[in-house]
Amino acid sequence: xxxxxxxxxxxxxxxxxxxxxxxxxxxxxxxxxxxxxxxxxxxxxxxxxxxxxxxxxxxxxxxxxxxxxxxxxxxxxxxxxxxxxxxxxxxxxxxxxxxxxxxxxxxxxxxxxxxxxxxxxxxxxxxxxxxxxxxxxxxxxxxxxxxxxxxxxxxxxxxxxxxxxxxxxxxxxxxxxxxxxxxxxxxxxxxxxxxxxxxxxxxxxxxxxxxxxxxxxxxxxxxxxxxxxxxxxxxxxxxxxxxxxxxxxxxxxxxxxxxxxxxxxxxxxxxxxxxxxxxxxxxxxxxxxxxxxxxxxxxxxxxxxxxxxxxxxxxxxxxxxxxxxxxxxxxxxxxxxxxxxxxxxxxxxxxxxxxxxxxxxxxxxxxxxxxxxxxxxxxxxxxxxxxxxxxxxxxxxxxxxxxxxxxxxxxxxxxxxxxxxxxxxxxxxxxxxxxxxxxxxxxxxxxxxxxxxxxxxxxxxxxxxxxxxxxxxxxxxxxxxxxxxxxxxxxxxxxxxxxxxxxxxxxxxxxxxxxxxxxxxxxxxxxxxxxxxxxxxxxxxxxxxxxxxxxxxxxxxxxxxxxxxxxxxxxxxxxxxxxxxxxxxxxxxxxxxxxxxxxxxx
Amino acid sequence: xxxxxxxxxxxxxxxxxxxxxxxxxxxxxxxxxxxxxxxxxxxxxxxxxxxxxxxxxxxxxxxxxxxxxxxxxxxxxxxxxxxxxxxxxxxxxxxxxxxxxxxxxxxxxxxxxxxxxxxxxxxxxxxxxxxxxxxxxxxxxxxxxxxxxxxxxxxxxxxxxxxxxxxxxxxxxxxxxxxxxxxxxxxxxxxxxxxxxxxxxxxxxxxxxxxxxxxxxxxxxxxxxxxxxxxxxxxxxxxxxxxxxxxxxxxxxxxxxxxxxxxxxxxxxxxxxxxxxxxxxxxxx
Numbered sequence: 099x100x101x102x103x104x105x106x107x108x109x110x111x112x113x114x115x116x117x118x119x120x121x122x123x124x125x126x127x128x129x130x131x132x133x134x135x136x137x138x139x140x141x142x143x144x145x146x147x148x149x150x151x152x153x154x155x156x157x158x159x160x161x162x163x164x165x166x167x168x169x170x171x172x173x174x175x176x177x178x179x180x181x182x183x184x185x186x187x188x189x190x191x192x193x194x195x196x197x198x199x200x201x202x203x204x205x206x207x208x209x210x211x212x213x214x215x216x217x218x219x220x221x222x223x224x225x226x227x228x229x230x231x232x233x234x235x236x237x238x239x240x241x242x243x244x245x246x247x248x249x250x251x252x253x254x255x256x257x258x259x260x261x262x263x264x265x266x267x268x269x270x271x272x273x274x275x276x277x278x279x280x281x282x283x284x285x286x287x288x289x290x291x292x293x294x295x296x297x298x299x300x301x302x303x304x305x306x307x308x309x310x311x312x313x314x315x316x317x318x319x320x321x322x323x324x325x326x327x328x329x330x331x332x333x334x335x336x337x338x339x340x341x342x343x344x345x346x347x348x349x350x351x352x353x354x355x356x357x358x359x360x361x362x363x364x365x366x367x368x369x370x371x372x373x374x375x376x377x378x379x380x381x382x383x384x385x386x387x388x389x390x391x392x393x394x395x396x397x398x399x400x401x402x403x404x405x406x407x408x409x410x411x412x413x414x415x416x417x418x419x420x421x422x423x424x425x426x427x428x429x430x431x432x433x434x435x436x437x438x439x440x441x442x443x444x445x446x447x448x449x450x451x452x453x454x455x456x457x458x459x460x461x462x463x464x465x466x467x468x469x470x471x472x473x474x475x476x477x478x479x480x481x482x483x484x485x486x487x488x489x490x491x492x493x494x495x496x497x498x499x500x501x502x503x504x505x506x507x508x509x510x511x512x513x514x515x516x517x518x519x520x521x522x523x524x525x526x527x528x529x530x531x532x533x534x535x536x537x538x539x540x541x542x543x544x545x546x547x548x549x550x551x552x553x554x555x556x557x558x559x560x561x562x563x564x565x566x567x568x569x570x571x572x573x574x575x576x577x578x579x580x581x582x583x584x585x586x587x588x589x590x591x592x593x594x595x596x597x598x599x600x601x602x603x604x605x606x607x608x609x610x611x612x613x614x615x616x617x618x619x620x621x622x623x624x625x626x627x628x629x630x631x632x633x634x635x636x637x638x639x640x641x642x643x644x645x646x647x648x649x650x651x652x653x654x655x656x657x658x659x660x661x662x663x664x665x666x667x668x669x670x671x672x673x674x675x676x677x678x679x680x681x682x683x684x685x686x687x688x689x690x691x692x693x694x695x696x697x698x699x700x
Numbered sequence: 701x702x703x704x705x706x707x708x709x710x711x712x713x714x715x716x717x718x719x720x721x722x723x724x725x726x727x728x729x730x731x732x733x734x735x736x737x738x739x740x741x742x743x744x745x746x747x748x749x750x751x752x753x754x755x756x757x758x759x760x761x762x763x764x765x766x767x768x769x770x771x772x773x774x775x776x777x778x779x780x781x782x783x784x785x786x787x788x789x790x791x792x793x794x795x796x797x798x799x800x801x802x803x804x805x806x807x808x809x810x811x812x813x814x815x816x817x818x819x820x821x822x823x824x825x826x827x828x829x830x831x832x833x834x835x836x837x838x839x840x841x842x843x844x845x846x847x848x849x850x851x852x853x854x855x856x857x858x859x860x861x862x863x864x865x866x867x868x869x870x871x872x873x874x875x876x877x878x879x880x881x882x883x884x885x886x887x888x889x890x891x892x893x894x895x896x897x898x899x900x901x902x903x904x905x906x907x908x909x910x911x912x913x914x915x916x917x918x919x920x921x922x923x924x925x926x927x928x929x930x931x932x933x934x935x936x937x938x939x940x941x942x943x944x945x946x947x948x949x950x951x952x953x954x955x956x957x958x959x960x961x962x963x964x965x966x967x968x969x970x971x972x973x974x975x976x977x978x979x980x981x982x983x984x985x
Contacts, residue, residue, distance in 0.1 A: 172795050222966060225973050228792040229733035232799075233920055234969070236913070237962045248955040354913065358803065365796065394811055401803035408796045409784050 126373050127286060130380075134279050138272050146271040150343055152383040153278035158336035159360050159379045160285040160372075161329030166361065167369040168298060169325060170305030171223045172232040175239030177357035179330055182215055183208040183337020184261070184347050185246060185253055191262035195252055201262040205338045209331040216330015217323055224319050239357055246349045258348035261341035278339055285332055288564045290372045295563035295570055296549070296556040296577065297321060302370050303539050303550045310537035313499060314613070315525025315554035324560040355397045359383075362400045366407055368416025370541050377415050413541075423597045431592075433608050435638050437645030439587040443580070443615050444649040450620045451512030452476045453529070453652060458497060458507035459676075467493045469676035470507070475621060480643060480653045482663040482684075485673035486697055491656045492534060494673070495623050498654070499531050500524050511621075525554050530614035531623035536606035540599030544590060544609055547598045548581040551616030555580075577616075584612040588642065603630045611642070621652045628659045640666045660698060664688060672697065705946045707835040711904060713942020714838035715741065718845060718897030719919025720926075720934030722890045726782075728866035728929050729886030731789060735798040736777050738916025739805050740770055740891055742909060744898020745820055746813055749907035752821040759823050766899050767892045774891025777801060778884050802912065810909040820902035834903035841900035845893055846935060862886065866929065918945075921965050927975035 137149055162176050189195055190204035199207070222234045246253045253259060263269060268277040292298050303311035304318050311318070341347045363382050367374030386396045407414055455473040459466070468490045475481045483491050496502050498509055503518030510516065511527055524531075530551070539547050556577065558569035585591040588608040593601065601609065607627055614622055624643070628636045636659060644666050647653045657663050663670060664684040672679040672693050679697075680690045687693055722737040747769050751762035781797035824833050852859040864872040865882050873879045897915075898905070905911050922941055926933020941961065948957035968976065 172792070174799070222970060225970050227973070229795050230924060230969060230973070232795055233917065233924070234966060237917055237965065240913075240917070241959055241962050244955045244958055248953075395807070398804060398807035398811065401800045401807060405781070405797060405800035405804065408793055408800060409780075412793070 127290070127376075130376070131279075131283055135276075137275070143271040146275045147343070148384060148387055150271075150275040150278045150339075152380050153275070153282040154336050154339045154343060155360065155363070155383055156282045156376060156379045157278070157285050157339065158333045159363050159375055160282075160289045161332035162360055163364050163367075163372065163375045164289060164292065164298075164301065164325045165220065165329050166364045167367070167371065167375060168293065168301035168305065169322060170302075170369065171220070171322075172228050173220065173223075173235045174232050174361050175219070175235035175237070175354075175357055176333060176360055177352050177354065178219060178235070178239040178242040179212050179216060179333035180337040180340060180356065181239075181242045181246060181349075181352040183212050183334025184341035184344075184352070185259070185337075186211050186334065187338030188259045188261050188341045188347060189252055192260055194254075194259070201264050201338075201342070204262055205335055208334045208338045212334020212337070213327040213331040216326040216328075216333065219330070220322065220326035223322060236354075239354060243349045243352055246352075253349075256348060256350075258346055261343070261345050261347055262338065263345075264342060274342065278343075281335070281339070286372065286376065291566040291570070292560075292563050293370075293372055294574070295558075296553045296573060297324070297560055297563050299539075299542065299546050299550050300553050301325065302542050302546075303553075305369075306539040306541060307537040309501075309521075310533065310539070310613075311550070312521040313524065313531050314551050314617070315522055316550075317522050328560075328564070355400075358397055358400055362404045366403055366414050368414030371414070371416030373419065374414050374416030422595070423600065427593075427596065427600060431602070431605070433589040433605060433635060433638065435589040435608070435642045436587055437642055439583060440615075440645050440649055443584050443587050443618070444646065444651060445618045450477055450528070453498065453621050453654075454508075454510045455494070455498070456508045456510065458494075458504040458509065460493060460497060460502055460505050466676045468497070468504075471673075471676065471678060473671060473678075475652045475654050477620065477652045478647055478650050479668040480647045480655055480666050482667035482670040483654060483656045483673065484658070484660070484663055484670060484697065485679070488675075489673040490676040491673055492625055493676075495531065495625055495654065495656055498524075498623060499529065525617055528617055528620035529623065530617040530619035530621070532607070532610040532614055532625055532627055534625045534629070536603075536610050538598045538601075538606055538609065540597070542598055543595050544598050544601065545578070545581055545585065545594040547609060548584055548612050548616060549577045551584075551613035552577050552580055554617075580616060581612075584615045587615065588612040589638075604632070604635050607631060608639075615646070619651055621654065622646060623654045623656075625656050626658065627655070628657055628662050636662055701950060705943065705950055707831050708904075709943035709946035710939060711835040711838045711901065711942070712946065713939035714842035715897050715901035715905070715915070715938075716918045716922055716941055717842050717935045717938025718838070718893055718900070719915050720923040720938050721845060721849070721931050722894040722897065723920060723923050724929055724931055724934055725886055725890040725893060729862065729883045730778075730782055730786060731869075732782055732786070732794045732798070733928070734777065734782070734794065734890075735802040735916060736773075736781070736805075737890070737894055737919055738914065739802040739912045740773065740894025741898040741901075741915040741919065742806065742809070742912035743770065743773065744895035744900075745902040745905055745907040745911060746809055746818075746898075746909070747895060748899045748902045749818050749820050750813070753819065759821065762821075763823075763899060766895050770891035770895030771888040772891070773805075774887040774889070774894075775884055777891070778887035782883075782887070783880075802916070806909055806912045809912075813907070813909065815909065817906040817908035820905075820907050822903065834901075838897070838900040838904070841896050842935065842938075845896065846931065849931060858882075858885070918961075921961065923975075925965065925968050925975055930975075933975070 158180055165171050165173050186208040187204045190199045190207055191201045192198065219235060219238050223231045247255055264274060264277060267273045300311060300316045300321055303316060344351055359382050363378035364375045367378035382400065386393045453475040455471055458468055458471045460468045471494065483494065485491055497504055500519060500521040508515050517523060556573040558573050563570045582591060585594055588611055590605060590608055590612065628639055631639060640662050643653055667684055670684055670687045671681045672687060674696055680687055680693050719737050719741050722740060726732060726734045744766060747766040748762060751757045751765045752759055781801045782794060785793040785797055853863055861877050861882055864877060865879055869879055918941060922937025923934045926937040945957050945961060948960055
């Protein structure tokens with residue numbers, strides 16, 4: 099097993115996240131930062147105000163970007179949090195309600211309030227469909243402005259309230275600008291860290307392949323709450339700075355147009371990118387300054403841009419900049435799995451008992467999808483599950499992985515009942531699966547797709563990833579190395595940096611297996627993995643599956659290719675109309691008269 | 701006071717109900733939630749004022765012209781914002797495309813028409829009646845629409861084709877129904893109903909660009925609560941919302957009324973995301 103730790107040279111290059119690679123990713127940000135720092139040499143104070151505004155907007159947008167661009171939640175009313183932060187900071191600093199506080203303390207408190215309200219505004223996203231959620235965020239934006247207008251004793255109503263003034267050295271135009279630039283830089287750094295962490299990948303997984311994310315053990319509620327906390331906090335801090343920049347705020351300052359600007363900056367920039375939305379924010383803030391007559395038309399132009407982006411360039415600026423993924427891929431690619439590498443991928447799950455189904459039944463309306471099914475999948479064996487269409491194969495798989503709850507009967511692992519309707523808890527039991535139609539995270543690279551599979555093995559917390567603390571870096575290095583090894587084992591390591599949606603169908607099937615292997619599964623559920631593969635690919639797939647099972651993993655194989663089933667399975671169960679028609683060794687099944695009649699044909 | 705709550709509440713509720721039906725007509729034809737519903741309502745008021753007040757057309761001609769313009773905008777909506785993104789419905793790009801289109805029209809109206817509310821013409825030249833025409837016109841429009849839609853869906857072949865598409869568009873296409881033409885027709889119909897809402901409620905709401913987001917939200921509340929696609933839910937919910945809002949307006953003040961509506965909306969949706977009458981979707985894998 100000397101080969102186990104020697105993936106190919108290309109893989110090693112990718113796995114190494116050395117200084118050159120980091121510099122290559124960071125240079126656009128560094129350039130922008132240096133240009134920003136030198137701005138006072140070129141512009142007058144008018145430009146100082148505009149640039150400070152762009153920085154303030156970016157502080158908000160950087161957080162919102164995680165919600166909209168990464169998690170794919172259509173939060174269009176985020177101006178509500180800007181309003182909230184602006185009023186909280188101003189009121190606390192002015193001392194209308196409390197004794198006057200230092201502007202820094204007021205900003206920090208506004209951040210805390212914003213974090214709480216970020217969760218309140220965002221929580222409906224866990225239950226509601228996209229359009230409904232968009233509507234609730236819009237509703238919040240309206241309500242907050244109305245409350246600000248009505249609560250005169252605190253907010254000054256329509257007359258307004260003075261914004262906070264930061265003490266020296268940040269009181270001058272350029273001083274304030276540097277303060278905002280610094281915060282914007284910190285936000286960029288934090289969100290970029292997060293984007294490159296298991297949390298960032300999990301967000302994109304929720305956006306593009308929610309079901310696969312659940313199977314990888316990602317808990318959408320916990321992740322989204324963390325993101326809403328962060329993005330609410332930075333939005334409210336941006337609000338405080340916005341108030342300071344305006345020097346005087348009234349409810350009129352927080353129009354819906356601002357919300358549109360924030361939201362569209364992200365989409366123009368491109369979903370799942372940090373640089374794109376940053377450029378988008380700068381462009382949208384500065385654009386009206388170049389042509390005074392455009393100011394009245396700015397929202398009209400933003401809307402037109404949004405329409406064009408959605409219809410013609412869904413990837414936004416980020417897709418334009420992503421020149422690497424426009425290079426043609428090699429034709430006639432071959433997938434050559436290397437089962438010998440599995441030793442490094444799969445740890446032996448010692449002492450795990452069998453996965454059993456006892457008298458499980460489930461009907462949809464009047465249809466008995468599964469009707470009293472007993473099944474035992476033992477570690478180290480390949481168990482085939484075959485049967486005609488509609489016989490309940492995929493339903494069985496979905497029940498084991500927790501998407502459906504059995505109406506009667508139990509699904510047990512080593513004798514313990516697995517909780518029904520909790521697919522995200524299966525990963526912790528080391529039960530991994532693939533899907534009938536590959537669930538890929540199309541906009542992410544193949545490597546990132548694989549790394550999503552190992553999400554639950556990370557140890558660092560959300561905050562540690564934001565700040566790139568040591569545990570985050572250790573997690574990343576370990577996940578990356580494991581993912582490269584899994585990719586090499588299924589034979590896809592050459593494609594690691596490629597966007598997953600550029601892959602061919604067969605490659606996606608192997609990619610899903612690699613993702614499942616990241617869990618070091620005790621049980622692996624494969625839903626028609628050979629569908630759409632060539633004969634040669636099926637043969638290689640078979641060898642790979644056998645090798646996986648010989649490392650101690652129990653494999654449940656749902657398949658229509660009878661040859662594959664009979665070649666590699668240790669035992670086979672045949673379903674018909676939700677019941678077991680026959681069970682036994684491949685040889686027994688092949689000669690079973692009813693099976694031959696009902697399914698195999700003579 | 702009770703009289704004004706009821707008359708004003710039912711009138712504004714009728715407008716909300718019509719906007720709700722506009723959402724429904726577009727939704728059943730294409731499974732798309734469209735941000736353009738409120739925009740159509742706003743345009744009903746603006747077109748009415750434009751044709752009758754500014755261009756001096758007779759009320760009847762102005763009415764027909766408004767509805768025709770609404771139908772045209774409906775067709776444009778379908779072609780520009782719905783058809784291109786229909787292939788990947790699960791990506792929800794329609795939320796963005798319809799939002800963008802609605803914003804475009806709304807901003808254009810604000811700049812080219814006026815950013816201030818403009819008066820809407822008095823439609824009928826009749827004397828003082830028991831209840832003013834601005835109050836009973838929306839209710840009448842709502843009732844006419846409901847009866848008209850029922851007749852259309854029940855007794856005409858086109859109407860049944862609409863229903864077939866709403867039920868299962870794949871099966872309908874397999875049967876040879878011209879799905880795309882029916883969808884275009886639905887969007888034209890939605891344009892007519894939306895502008896009718898704004899036109900009928902014009903005297904009350906005035907010709908004002910900012911009516912678009914307002915109607916968008918309050919028109920969506922009844923259909924979201926009643927269950928998407930249900931016109932009965934839209935009408936009952938719309939009228940109830942109008943009455944509730946006016947009662948709260950008179951009793952505790954407008955801002956608390958908005959907060960109350962919003963709170964109820966959120967709580968009901970969180971408890972039953974599919975709406976009070978809708979059915980949950982179970983299959984995901």
